[in-house]
Amino acid sequence: MMKNRSKLIRSASMIVTLLFAGTVLAASASKIDRESNKALVVFRDDVNGAHVFLDQAAGYLVFPRVIKVGIGIGAETGEGVLRVGGQSVAYYRTTSGSIGLQLGAQAKSIVIAFMTKESLKKFRESDGWKVGIDGSVALIDLGAGKTIDSNNIKDPVVGFIFGSKGLMYNLTLEGSKFSKLDKS
Numbered sequence: 001m002m003k004n005r006s007k008l009i010r011s012a013s014m015i016v017t018l019l020f021a022g023t024v025l026a027a028s029a030s031k032i033d034r035e036s037n038k039a040l041v042v043f044r045d046d047v048n049g050a051h052v053f054l055d056q057a058a059g060y061l062v063f064p065r066v067i068k069v070g071i072g073i074g075a076e077t078g079e080g081v082l083r084v085g086g087q088s089v090a091y092y093r094t095t096s097g098s099i100g101l102q103l104g105a106q107a108k109s110i111v112i113a114f115m116t117k118e119s120l121k122k123f124r125e126s127d128g129w130k131v132g133i134d135g136s137v138a139l140i141d142l143g144a145g146k147t148i149d150s151n152n153i154k155d156p157v158v159g160f161i162f163g164s165k166g167l168m169y170n171l172t173l174e175g176s177k178f179s180k181l182d183k184s
Helices: 002-024 029-046 050-056 117-125
Strands: 059-084 087-114 138-141 157-167 177-181
Touching: 029 050, 029 059, 029 087, 029 157, 050 087, 059 117, 087 117
Parallel strands: 138 157
Antiparallel strands: 059 087, 087 157, 087 177
């Protein structure tokens, strides 16, 4: 019993360290923009119809690299940019934590499209928008070569997870929190 508790405490410490390191090693606005541009190229190249979908969005968040680590207790973090009219307007950090059966590490890219002006406005006016509480996100998991049909997606907020690397079973945004960063 004490051995398991000790492992759990070490795991939790490692995850807290990962999240703290992410905060300390925060990227500059220009680096987030460069990495987001690369992620959008991959998104457009790998997913047929992505450009049409992004063109119809009132705005979208791009998280070029979100890292998840879990050993019983999981943590996830990454930095990204909100784009409106193709322009970077604000920077955000996503964080989430989870408890349960999980083991491994994973890096992925996320695009969250706000399909209506109202959903974008609600997001921008929030102080720490949380998926499942402040708004729901229709999650579309797409692999290379898949096609999206923006005419069939009627949800006001749609999330795409792509470019997953590593071993971790758990593709979800539920419980993820998005906090605005000061990158001025």
